[in-house]
Amino acid sequence: MPHKFNADRRDKFPKTRYAVTNWSDYNEALRRRGDVTIWIEDGTAGKWSAPKRKGRGGRPKYSDFAIETCLTLGLIFHQPLRQTQGFVRSLLGLMGVELPVPDFSTLSRRTIGLSVVDDRPKSSGPVTLIVDSTGLKIHRGSGWQEVKHGTGKTRKSWRKLHIGYDPDSGEIIASLLTIDQVGDETALPELIAGIETPVARILADGAYDGTGVSNCLSEAFGPDVEITIPPPITAVPGLSDRRDAHIEHIAEHGRMAWQSATGYNARALVEAQIGRRKFVIGPRLNAREMDRQITENKITTKSLNRMTRIGRAVFKRVA
Structure with a gap:
């Protein structure tokens, strides 16, 4: 029921309470969201370099998978691009994987038009x-x-x-x-x-x-x-x-x-x-230009769906 429907007599209605029925599993799912192995897939080394170009022209050094992995880690752990570069470099070092890491300018440039693959499983029905x-x-x-000086918004x-x-x-x-x-x-x-x-x-x-x-x-x-x-x-x-x-x-x-x-x-x-x-x-x-913001939104959506598949809370009404 909408909150405003009973706004004038809200104090007469007790607040509905819910309880999580699968707290043990959900609690573990919350822990796993901070596990970097969730965000760095198996076989990363084989997909890190860009495939050879069949036609004429230069070949990019990093694949879309590598760029997406770095941007995802930066987004999930709230790191700017420069810190993302150092963060991924340290993770690969701890994993014992010798791979070059895209610098912040490469991450920024490749964000435009990046192909983000949707990994959602197909639904079995409507x-x-x-x-x-x-x-x-x-x-x-x-x-x-605006609050301090009373100025209007410029954009x-x-x-x-x-x-x-x-x-x-x-x-x-x-x-x-x-x-x-x-x-x-x-x-x-x-x-x-x-x-x-x-x-x-x-x-x-x-x-x-x-x-x-x-x-x-x-x-x-x-x-x-x-x-x-x-x-x-x-x-x-x-x-x-x-x-x-x-x-x-x-x-x-x-x-x-x-x-x-x-x-x-x-x-x-x-x-x-x-x-x-x-x-x-x-x-x-985080991004300033619309093209980069579109890619950021795609990565955000994919990351949230991955968190959901790790584990969801199941509620029941108790009062």
């Missing part, structure tokens, strides 16, 4: 897709100048992150980084374009309400896909039969009953995933 968006800070601005200081989340696997199956002016409805076609898994059900907030979204989802996943998007209070019937059914149910039973009947409350899971991204990786992007 999934539920929950979509949402959030803002990520850039340029390392803290707002101190945009954030990007917009759109994600598609699978609540069953707990993984992000679609991710898109755009400028802040791109709306949720506008970004949706590109967000779902790369999803190869069949989707049976879609949950989204009111920002996605509209005929264009419904048509886009039906074309991408078939006419039988179940779309659950809350219409606004001022909504009137006429756009589609599916939307009209939602409006009639809300008018007859109320919005809270509609949320329970349709399972719309599960959309809170994608908000929790957004909070997890900002807590584990950080609320801002």
Whole structure:
């Protein structure tokens, strides 16, 4: 139930409490996230150098795998590029592997257009897709100048992150980084374009309400896909039969009953995933240019999914 629905009498409702039922396994999974062997795959030495170029031209020294490995370690352990170079160099030395390490300028240059391979296992059946968006800070601005001296912002200081989340696997199956002016409805076609898994059900907030979204989802996943998007209070019937059914149910039973009947409350899971991204990786992007930020977001998504596969918490309500 939305917090604002009972905001004026919040003190009369006890806070819901949950307990982790697999604490031993989840605790070990949290430890393993700090294990560097999780982030450095077996057979690294054989994939570290770039393959020979078949045509004319120079050959890069490092493969995309080597660049991605270094950038992933720097992102997970919150190291700038120079410190990342020293960090990876020391890890390879401790492992007894004699490999050259890309310097910080090479890492920065190769970030643009880097091919990040998606290693998610394919789903065995249709999934539920929950979509949402959030803002990520850039340029390392803290707002101190504006607060202290009352000056206005001279440039945009954030990007917009759109994600598609699978609540069953707990993984992000679609991710898109755009400028802040791109709306949720506008970004949706590109967000779902790369999803190869069949989707049976879609949950989204009111920002996605509209005929264009419904048509886009039906074309991408078939006419039988179940779309659950809350219409606004001022909504009137006429756009589609599916939307009209939602409006009639809300008018007859109320919005809270509609949320329970349709399972719309599960959309809170994608908000929790957004909070997890900002807590584990950080609320801002490290790169300054858009091309590098796109690669950074791809590596972030892949790293979070790998953490999920290591182990997830299982909750049950206790009060």
